[in-house]
Amino acid sequence: MAEKAHINSIEECLEKHIPGGELADIKRILYGKELQNLDLPKSALKLALDNDFEIRGYGMPATPEEMRPPRIVRVGVIQNQIVLPTSAPIVSQRNALHCRIEQMVDAASICGVNVICFQEAWTMPFAFCTREKMPWCEFAESAENGPTTCFCQELAKKYNMVIISPILERDEMKGDVLWNTAVVISNTGQVLGKTRKNHIPRVGDFNESTYYMESTLGHPVFNTQWGKIAVNICYGRHHPQNWMMYGINGAEIVFNPSATVGALSEPLWGIEARNAAIANSYFTCAINRVGTEHFPNEFTSGDGKPAHKDFGHFFGSSYVAAPDGSRTPGLSRNRDGLLVVELDLNMCRQVRDKWGFRMTQRLELYAESLNQAVQLDFRPQVVNENGPKQNTTK
């Protein structure tokens, strides 16, 4: 749906329209405690200006402790538009994206970023709306030694940075099956491992189940030099138990590389990853693609409306949320951007001690209830007015 106003970001609107006296309170209520701006190096700001991307930095400190030193990590998240038209040759499209990301990772490195994550399926247009297999499946590549992984390994070594690279994976060793995968590359340049999308959308133009299957890899957490990290890919953010399992496996930062459009999910965007940070006492990094992508052939959305050639607007708005509920402002809804956030991982345990969510989680209660819910003879536990308790499906 076309927008009436071309809003660049909610924060910009608030700053413009809320009077100074009330703005601080409004921001506190909407965003939690006020975050410090990070002083980013001038050379990084210049790189961003020269190459037309937004760059922002914030600090999320923890309370100093007597027994533990701070565990400071700088995370970077990148949102970007595709570079070439979707009709350009596959290799040219992919190479152009590699070059674009290299510029932005270069800026991230100047800002001292330790762990960086790109958007979902970052090497390609989000072509799953088309339902066409060709040429889009040709973007798929090996997670272990495909051109994108090799490219990221070089960057990781050069910049001493952990890189999370979400790609369309072709598992060449297992029947050429496709997956929606995030490859985790250590700062040594080694592939630390991979994780795959657990929940696949069947909503709107997100026809992804036509292309790949649900992950069978569970909820791996990767132990890096800068903390335990996990990746909950896009639509998985609608499933609280998906977030929860990464927490149970010990994640301290969970990245959520996404590709989603305004008409469908923008009202949910600011809530889900932030709520996950609160509920699981870890940091979350929500990353969304940006821009409008046009495809060569028309497709319909199965809603009786005319055929069209674009997916709608990917609204960017990437942000980071902390376990104490505070969050950064979002990046632009319209522009490429790099968000740099300095976290102190000590905050995870501090919030667990304060709120006790892990202590009060009652996993055994839910394990038992869920075990019942998956039985074939399960009946929902409903109490009716005319009986003490009846198990009924109505």
Ligand SMILES: NC(=O)NCCC(=O)O
């Ligand atoms: N890429 C993807 O899973 N998008 C689904 C739509 C959404 O979750 O907002």
